[in-house]
Amino acid sequence: MADDRELLSLVAARDEAAFQRLYGRYADRVFRYVLTLLRDHHLAEEVVQETMVAVWRGAGSFKGGSQVSTWIFGIARNQAHALRRREARGAREPEEPLVLPDPAGPLEREGRVLAALEGLPPEQREVVVLAFYEGLSYREIAELLGVPEGTVKSRMYFAKRKLREELT
Amino acid sequence: MNCREARELLPWLAAGTLPPEEMGGLLAHLAGCPACRAELAQEVRLSQEVRAAMESLPGAPKGTWERVLARTRGIPIGKLELGSFLVGLSFGLSLRGGRLPLSGELEVLGRKVPLFEIEGGAR
Numbered sequence: 001m002a003d004d005r006e007l008l009s010l011v012a013a014r015d016e017a018a019f020q021r022l023y024g025r026y027a028d029r030v031f032r033y034v035l036t037l038l039r040d041h042h043l044a045e046e047v048v049q050e051t052m053v054a055v056w057r058g059a060g061s062f063k064g065g066s067q068v069s070t071w072i073f074g075i076a077r078n079q080a081h082a083l084r085r086r087e088a089r090g091a092r093e094p095e096e097p098l099v100l101p102d103p104a105g106p107l108e109r110e111g112r113v114l115a116a117l118e119g120l121p122p123e124q125r126e127v128v129v130l131a132f133y134e135g136l137s138y139r140e141i142a143e144l145l146g147v148p149e150g151t152v153k154s155r156m157y158f159a160k161r162k163l164r165e166e167l168t
Numbered sequence: 169m170n171c172r173e174a175r176e177l178l179p180w181l182a183a184g185t186l187p188p189e190e191m192g193g194l195l196a197h198l199a200g201c202p203a204c205r206a207e208l209a210q211e212v213r214l215s216q217e218v219r220a221a222m223e224s225l226p227g228a229p230k231g232t233w234e235r236v237l238a239r240t241r242g243i244p245i246g247k248l249e250l251g252s253f254l255v256g257l258s259f260g261l262s263l264r265g266g267r268l269p270l271s272g273e274l275e276v277l278g279r280k281v282p283l284f285e286i287e288g289g290a291r
Contacts, residue, residue, distance in 0.1 A: 014271075014282035023236065028227030035225060048228045052236045113221035132218040137185035156179050160214060167217070
C-alpha cells in the first residue's frame with residue numbers, strides 16, 4: 001500500500017486515483033478535527049473541500065520537511081481559522097455541540113467523553129484530539145500550532161487532568 | 169528520569185508517538201515505578217476513549233468528494249480524443265475558477281497518464 005508521500009507525489013503528477021485514495025484517508029479525519037474547532041457541520045464540510053482542493057493544487061510544492069499529515073492538518077487549520085474569522089464578522093453562532101443528540105446504549109460513554117472534551121479550553125481540546133485521535137506526536141503538534149513543544153506537553157497535562165476529573 | 173518528567177511523556181507513549189530517543193529512559197523509569205505504570209494504564213484508557221468518541225462523530229458528508237472533484241476538474245467545455253483502444257491522446261478544455269485550463273492525457277491500455285496542464289485563459 002502506498003504511503004502518504006507516495007500518494008502525494010502521484011497527486012502532484014495529477015493522478016486522480018491517488019487523489020481519491022488520499023481523500024479517503026483524510027476526509028473524515030479532517031472533518032472531525034475541524035468539527036472540534038468550529039462545531040458546525042456545514043463549515044466543517046467547507047473546510048474539507050477547501051483543504052482537499054488546496055492539496056490537489058499544492059501537492060507539487062510539498063517539500064517533504066514535515067509529515068504529510070501535519071501538512072494537511074495545517075492547511076485545514078488555516079482554512080478553519082479563516083472561516084471562523086469570516087463567520088465572526090457575520091456574528092453567526094456555532095451551530096451545534098459536539099455531543100450527539102440523545103446518546104444511548106453503547107454510545108453513552110462516547111457521549112460523556114465528547115461532552116468532557118467540549119468542556120476543555122479550545123487550545124487544550126485541540127492538543128488532545130491531535131494527539132489521541134489524529135496520532136500526531138508532540139513535535140508535530142508544536143509545528144502545526146506554531147508553539148513550543150513544552151506548551152504542547154503542558155496543554156496535554158492540564159487537559160488530561162480535567163478529562164479524568166470529568167470521566168471518573 | 170523522575171516521576172514528574174515521566175508523567176509528562178506518558179500520554180505520548182500511550183498514543184504511540186513518543187520519539188524513539190525518549191523511549192529508553194521512560195521505559196527504564198516505568199520498570200521501577202509501579203505508580204507511573206498505573207498512571208500509564210489510565211493514559212492508555214483515556215487515549216482509547218478519546219479515539220472511540222471521535223470515531224463516533226459523523227465523517228465528511230456524502231457528496232463531498234464529488235464537490236471536491238468538480239472544483240479540481242472544473243466544468244468541462246470540450247474534449248478532443250485521438251487514437252485507438254490501445255493508445256490514445258486526449259485534450260480537454262474546462263472552466264475552473266474563472267480560468268480556462270487546457271490539459272492533455274496519454275492513455276495506454278486504459279491507464280491514463282497526465283501529460284500537461286496549462287492554467288491559461290484568464291478571466
